[in-house]
Structures are given as structure tokens and as C-alpha cells.
Amino acid sequence: MSWLIWRQHRxxxxxxxxxxxxxxxxxxxxxxxxxxVFQRSGLGRCLTSRHxxxxxxxxxxxxxxxxxxxxxxxxxxxxxxxxxxWGAPLIGRELEQGTxxxxxxxxxxxxxxxxxxxxxxxALTLLLTISYTLLISWWLGPLDxxxxxxxxxxxxxxxxxxxxxxxxxxxxxxxxAGAVLKKTMPAMAATLVGFxxxxxxxxxxxxxxxxxxxxxxxxxxxxxxxxxxGAWVFSQKTVDGSGHTVAPFTVGSVCRxxxxxxxxxxxxxxxxxxxxxxxxxxxxxxxxxFQGIEAALFSALALALLALAVWWVRRRLx
Amino acid sequence: MTGxxxxxLRGLGKRYGDQWALRDCTLALPxxxxxxxxxPNGAGKTTLLQxxxxxxxxxxxxxxxxxRDPREAKSVxxxxxxxxxxxxxxxxxxxxxxxxxxxxxxxRFDEAWARDRLGKLxxxxxxxxxxxxxxxRAQVALAVALGKRPEFLVLDEPVASLDPLARRxxxxxxxxxxxxxxxxxxxxxxxxxxxEHSCDYLILLMAAEVRLDGxxxxxxxxxxxxxxxxxRATAGGGIAAVVRESHSDRQSTLLVRIDGxxxxxxWLVHEVxxxxxxxxxxxxQHEPRLRSLPRLEANG
Numbered sequence: 313m314s315w316l317i318w319r320q321h322r323x324x325x326x327x328x329x330x331x332x333x334x335x336x337x338x339x340x341x342x343x344x345x346x347x348x349v350f351q352r353s354g355l356g357r358c359l360t361s362r363h364x365x366x367x368x369x370x371x372x373x374x375x376x377x378x379x380x381x382x383x384x385x386x387x388x389x390x391x392x393x394x395x396x397x398w399g400a401p402l403i404g405r406e407l408e409q410g411t412x413x414x415x416x417x418x419x420x421x422x423x424x425x426x427x428x429x430x431x432x433x434x435a436l437t438l439l440l441t442i443s444y445t446l447l448i449s450w451w452l453g454p455l456d457x458x459x460x461x462x463x464x465x466x467x468x469x470x471x472x473x474x475x476x477x478x479x480x481x482x483x484x485x486x487x488x489a490g491a492v493l494k495k496t497m498p499a500m501a502a503t504l505v506g507f508x509x510x511x512x513x514x515x516x517x518x519x520x521x522x523x524x525x526x527x528x529x530x531x532x533x534x535x536x537x538x539x540x541x542g543a544w545v546f547s548q549k550t551v552d553g554s555g556h557t558v559a560p561f562t563v564g565s566v567c568r569x570x571x572x573x574x575x576x577x578x579x580x581x582x583x584x585x586x587x588x589x590x591x592x593x594x595x596x597x598x599x600x601x602f603q604g605i606e607a608a609l610f611s612a613l614a615l616a617l618l619a620l621a622v623w624w625v626r627r628r629l630x
Numbered sequence: 631m632t633g634x635x636x637x638x639l640r641g642l643g644k645r646y647g648d649q650w651a652l653r654d655c656t657l658a659l660p661x662x663x664x665x666x667x668x669x670p671n672g673a674g675k676t677t678l679l680q681x682x683x684x685x686x687x688x689x690x691x692x693x694x695x696x697x698r699d700p701r702e703a704k705s706v707x708x709x710x711x712x713x714x715x716x717x718x719x720x721x722x723x724x725x726x727x728x729x730x731x732x733x734x735x736x737x738r739f740d741e742a743w744a745r746d747r748l749g750k751l752x753x754x755x756x757x758x759x760x761x762x763x764x765x766x767r768a769q770v771a772l773a774v775a776l777g778k779r780p781e782f783l784v785l786d787e788p789v790a791s792l793d794p795l796a797r798r799x800x801x802x803x804x805x806x807x808x809x810x811x812x813x814x815x816x817x818x819x820x821x822x823x824x825x826e827h828s829c830d831y832l833i834l835l836m837a838a839e840v841r842l843d844g845x846x847x848x849x850x851x852x853x854x855x856x857x858x859x860x861x862r863a864t865a866g867g868g869i870a871a872v873v874r875e876s877h878s879d880r881q882s883t884l885l886v887r888i889d890g891x892x893x894x895x896x897w898l899v900h901e902v903x904x905x906x907x908x909x910x911x912x913x914x915q916h917e918p919r920l921r922s923l924p925r926l927e928a929n930g
Contacts, residue, residue: 315734319727320720410718414771417683417712419736419778421703627687 313420313428324398325436332440335387336447343451346377350454359457370458381455384470387448391441391479392507398433399486400499403625407494412629426625430618433483441479445471463544463599465515472603477610482507484617491624510613514606520546522605525592532563532589534578542596553586563587636661636782636814637682641691644677651677653838655691659816659831664808666825666846667818668908669835675818676715678835679786682816683712695782708737711775711783716791717768721760725770728759732774744777751803765796772800776807783808785817789824801828826904834911841911846904853907856884856897867893874910885910 318325350356355373358366403426406412416422449471456462462471469475485506489499525546532538532550538560550560567581594602635658642655652674659665667675680686681693684700684707693700700706719728725748733741748755751773753766762770768788775783788804789797805828808815819825825832832849834842842849853873860882863872870889875882884897885906892899902910 313735316731319723319731409721410714410716411720413680413685413712413714414718414720415731415735416685417707417710417714418732419708419739421707423703 313425314432316415317429317432321398321433328394328398328436328440331390331393332444335390335444339447339451342380343447346380346451346454349373349376350458355458356454373458374455377455384448384452385466388469388511390444391475391482392504393482394437394441394479395482395484395486395503395507396500398437399483400490400503401496402429402433402487402490403621404490404493404496404499407490407629408496422625423622426622430487430622433487434480437479437483438476441476445473445475448475460541460596463542463594463596463602465519465544468519468544468599468602469511469515472600473607474603474610477607477614478507478511481510481610481614481617484614484621488617488621488624491621491629514609518609519602519606520544520594522602523594523598525594527590527592529588529590531582532560532587533582534564534567534569534575538589538591540591540593540595542599544594544602546592546594548589548591550587550589558587560589634660636696637816638694638697639691640693642678642681642688642693643690644674644681644686645689650838652681652835655840657833657840657843659814661814662812663814663831664805664829665814665816665831665833666829667816667833667835668820668822668825669818669841670912671820673835674838675835676786679712679784679816679818680714683710683784685712708778709781711778711780713768713771713775713785713788715786717771717788719759719767719771719774722758724756724758725753725762726755728770728774729755729777732777736778738779739774740777740779744773747773747776747803763796764791765793765800768792768796768800769803772804772807779811781813783813783815785815787818787820789819789821797824798827804828822905822908832904832908834908836912842908849907850902850904852887853902853910854886854888854892855900855902855906856882856886856892857900858882858894858897861896874913 350373353369353373355366355369358369403412406415412422415425452462452467452471456467456471461467469478482503486499486503489502489506490496493499493502530536538548548560550558550563552558552562563582563585566585566587567578569578637657637659639655639657642652642657643650644652655678667678669675677686681688682695682700684695684703687701695706696709698705700710720731723731729741729744732744733739745755748770751766751769753762753769759767759770768791772785772788775785785804789800792800801824804815804817807813817824817829826846830846832843832846833840844852856869858881860877860880863869863875863882863884863886865871868888868890869884869892870887872884872886874885877883885902
């Protein structure tokens with residue numbers, strides 16, 4: 313089987329490897345530069361020492377690499393390509409061209425044929441996507457540390473564990489669609505729609521409910537840090553004593569710091585007006601938990617789709 | 631009985647949705663024969679062949695190949711050769727790649743023999759399958775199917791896409807190979823000349839059902855064409871059943887199944903050829919068989 317797999321899929325494999333090599337080159341060249349700027353500018357040291365005032369350095373760094381970062385969302389399409397060009401034709405093209413009748417009547421059972429192919433494609437997919445994910449996670453590192461928003465949808469999706477799970481899911485979706493639809497092009501279309509659709513739904517609707525968010529209420533005393541670095545913030549709201557929502561800067565303008573005011577008098581002012589902040593967010597500490605849950609979700613779906621493909625080939629195509 | 635029959639079907643049926651592609655099919659194919667499966671397009675030939683090699687699962691009835699379920703792939707696959715309709719092969723593979731594939735995927739595959747055979751047919755091994763002519767591709771498919779040294783060879787419309795010369799070459803090559811090894815063959819075709827040329831056993835499928843089956847010579851011997859003055863056909867006097875009758879103003883022509891010498895001297899008795907026989911059975915379906923036969927017998 314291994315000779316057949318190589319002979320049939322070498323073009324796809326080489327194309328995948330070439331794409332990865334190209335991306336790797338791009339990421340390495342820009343990434344090395346970005347890492348060196350990150351250290352040389354002193355931003356890395358500033359952030360490591362938890363210095364409260366790295367703001368200027370951060371702004372300079374982030375604006376310098378803003379354009380580059382905008383390129384990265386294009387990479388989100390990569391897993392879909394695996395599903396389209398590796399997954400969909402795997403069974404779909406055989407059925408479309410009738411070659412399944414040729415290859416399934418050789419001395420190898422169709423179950424062995426399919427399991428060998430699945431194993432090879434999955435291994436290659438894992439190899440490529442794990443390499444890619446390690447690279448892109450390294451690449452994004454300085455930006456993540458500077459902006460502190462790796463939990464944000466769109467950035468969360470590009471690193472950690474999830475890209476590998478997305479790729480395996482896209483591959484499985486393509487394979488199952490090819491088996492069920494029996495044609496390559498419709499299977500590719502279904503894979504694209506299914507992959508993009510599910511990714512959008514999970515990212516925009518499902519993900520935020522993986523774990524109930526933290527709701528934190530506190531008095532916005534001057535000097536209290538209201539930011540949640542690295543967290544995924546859903547809402548931040550300030551209310552006054554009568555329960556009306558006010559703009560966050562209202563607190564500062566009502567209880568204005570003057571020459572005569574002291575910390576105690578400002579605190580008193582804020583408390584006297586009854587200002588209260590309520591923040592709803594997923595804390596930064598849950599980043600890897602969320603990565604794990606989302607990766608598990610897509611992996612489980614991938615397994616279900618692969619099981620469907622195997623069942624379909626064994627039972628329904630008989 | 632099982633020892634002598636390579637393939638046995640009992641009440642076999644295959645349904646797609648509420649449409650029967652094959653219905654209530656009961657047959658026993660003796661080993662060592664070349665069976666021609668004929669019938670119009672959509673009669674269920676492909677379905678029957680794919681059921682026979684375990685590529686499809688029956689919806690009803692039973693099927694036994696070498697006395698076992700053809701879908702027991704592990705034991706059945708090494709013993710069969712199958713060429714599906716249009717001889718599907720990987721078009722991007724060279725002929726040599728195709729041979730390599732078959733060698734690696736089959737425990738015993740006579741690659742030397744297949745190479746030799748393709749060499750004799752002057753088919754270039756380094757050529758891509760997609761660049762071969764239809765006839766050459768069919769020959770490659772046959773060569774790799776035979777290279778498996780199968781006991782049972784199934785060919786679905788193997789010559790449909792070939793010109794008459796290539797068709798004759800293909801069938802001759804097939805006959806030679808079969809004579810060499812004494813394997814059992816089923817081939818489907820909608821061209822009766824092909825079947826007459828190469829087969830010694832006939833199955834006629836009509837509208838998902840078996841209309842006629844048996845040894846070709848026996849079938850021909852059991853039917854006669856009767857020509858005589860216009861009159862109604864009746865069973866009896868050597869006529870077992872009237873398969874088809876046509877009447878002009880003065881003359882009647884009957885194709886009948888006989889059970890003895892034709893006694894009525896009014897009939898001019900001719901032997902039938904395969905085409906007359908098959909066409910008669912193909913036309914007769916307009917009148918349901920089960921209703922017409924008892925009526926004729928009652929008249930006799």
C-alpha cells in the first residue's frame with residue numbers, strides 16, 4: 313500500500329511541503345527580525361520585569377509590525393486547503409472516476425486500503441501542521457506579549473493547539489464529504505462551506521460558553537488597574553450610585569484630582585458617588601484550557617467524520 | 631451442486647430507494663464456462679456483476695461465489711479478476727506503474743506474464759494510461775485482471791468502447807487466455823455478435839429480471855422459428871410455449887420453445903440464431919410472461 317499511497321499522493325505531499333517551506337521561510341525571516349527588535353528595543357526586558365510603563369515601547373513595536381500581523385489571518389485558510397485538496401479527492405475522485413472498482417478488487421480489502429490511506433494522510437497532516445503551529449506560535453510570541461490579546465478571537469485561532477485540530481477536522485470533513493457525495497468538486501464545495509461555517513459559529517457563538525465567564529465587580533478607585541492583561545474581555549461597565557450606566561471616564565472627571573486632593577479624599581469621593589465597575593471576562597489563566605477544549609471539540613468531530621467515512625465505504629458503498 | 635457451480639444466486643435482488651435494479655434473480659453458473667450476460671441498457675447487468683464480485687451488497691436473496699459470500703473480501707479477492715465498465719484505471723499512472731500496483735497489492739500476480747502480454751500487443755509500458763486509446767486501455771485492464779491468475783473473471787462491457795477490429799482482437803485474446811487456464815468468465819455486452827463469438831452460456835436480463843438463461847447450444851436447440859399460413863399459435867404438438875408471434879395478412883411467424891418434433895405439417899420449421907432468440911425474448915416482455923404462458927397451455 314505504501315508505494316500506491318506515495319505514487320498517488322506524492323504531488324499533493326510535495327505541494328503541501330512546498331507551501332509550508334514557503335511560509336516557514338517568510339515566518340523565519342520576519343520572525344527573527346521581529347524577535348531581535350523586541351529584545352533590542354528593550355521591550356522584552358520591560359515586560360519581563362513587569363515594569364508598569366512599557367507603553368511607548370509597546371506602541372512603537374506594535375505599529376512597526378502591524379502590517380505584518382495583518383498577513384497572518386490569511387493563514388487561517390490553510391487548514392481548509394488541506395480539506396479541499398487532500399481530503400475531498402481521497403475517496404471522492406476514486407468514486408467519480410470508477411477507479412475504486414479497480415483498486416478494491418485487487419488483493420487488498422477496501423478497509424485496509426482506506427485505513428492505510430487515512431493513516432498516511434493523517435500522519436502527514438499532523439507533521440505539517442504541528443511544524444507550522446510551532447513556527448507561527450514562536451512568530452506571534454513577541455506580538456502576543458506586547459499586546460496581551462492572544463485570547464482574542466482571530467488571534468486565539470492562529471496558534472497553540474487549535475490549528476492542528478482545525479487541519480485534522482478539515483481533512484476528515486473533506487474525506488467524508490468525498491465518500492458521501494461521490495464527486496470531487498461538490499465534496500470540495502461542501503468542505504469549504506462546512507469548515508468555514510463551523511469555524512465561524514464556534515469562534516463567534518460557542519467558544520465564549522466553554523466555561524462561564526468571570527464577573528467581577530469592584531469600586532474603581534484611582535490607581536486601580538481596570539485592564540485584564542491577556543484576558544478575553546466581554547464587557548466592562550461602570551454604574552453610578554443610582555444604578556445608571558456611565559462612561560468609564562466619568563469617574564475621573566467627577567472625582568478630579570487637584571493639588572489639594574489626596575488619595576484618601578479621592579477614594580472617598582468615588583465611594584461617596586457609589587461608582588461601581590462590573591467586568592465580564594475569561595481570565596488569561598484560562599487560555600490553555602480554552603485551547604484544549606476547542607482542539608478537543610474539533611478533534612472529536614474529525615474522528616466522528618472519519619468513522620463515518622469508514623462506515624460509508626464499508627457499508628453504504630456496497 | 632456447489633462444487634460445479636462457481637456462482638449461485640437465489641432470489642437475489644438489489645434495490646436503490648424504491649427502484650429495483652435487480653429482482654428475484656435465481657441462477658447457477660457452472661464453472662469453466664464463458665457466460666454472456668446480455669440485455670438492454672439499464673436492465674441490471676452492471677448491478678448483477680458488481681453483486682457477484684462483492685462490490686455491492688444484496689437487498690434481498692442470497693449469493694454465493696465459490697460457495698461463500700462474495701463480500702468476504704479476504705478470501706474472495708485473490709480468486710477473482712474484475713474489469714468494471716469503461717476499464718477504470720489510474721489515468722496518471724504509466725502502464726508500468728499499473729503493473730507495479732497490481733504486483734504490490736496482490737499476493738500472487740504474474741507480472742512477467744502481464745508484461746509479456748502487453749509487449750505482444752505492442753502497448754508501451756512507459757506510456758500514461760490516460761494517453762492510451764480506449765482499446766489499449768481495455769487490453770491493459772484485461773491483462774492485469776488475468777495477471778491475478780483468477781479462477782473467476784468478470785468483465786463489464788469490456789468491448790463497448792472499442793471499434794470492431796479492436797473488439798475482435800480483445801475477445802480473441804480473452805478466449806486464448808481462457809482456453810489456457812480454463813477459468814470461468816462472465817462478460818456483459820449489449821452486442822449479441824460479441825456473445826455469439828465468445829460465449830457458450832447465456833443470461834438475458836430484462837427490466838431487472840432474468841428472462842432467459844442456459845447453455846447457448848441447448849437454448850438454440852430448444853427453440854424453433856415456425857412460418858406458415860396465418861393462424862393462432864397453440865401449445866402442444868411439439869410446441870412447449872410461444873415466445874413471440876407476429877402475423878401478417880396471410881402468414882404467421884412464431885418463435886417457439888419446443889418439447890419435441892413439430893407435428894403440425896402446416897409449419898415450415900427453421901432453426902433460430904442467437905439474435906432471433908434474444909430479440910424474441912426481449913420483445914415478449916410487453917406481454918407479461920406469467921399471464922401469457924398459462925393461457926397458451928390452457929388452449930393446448
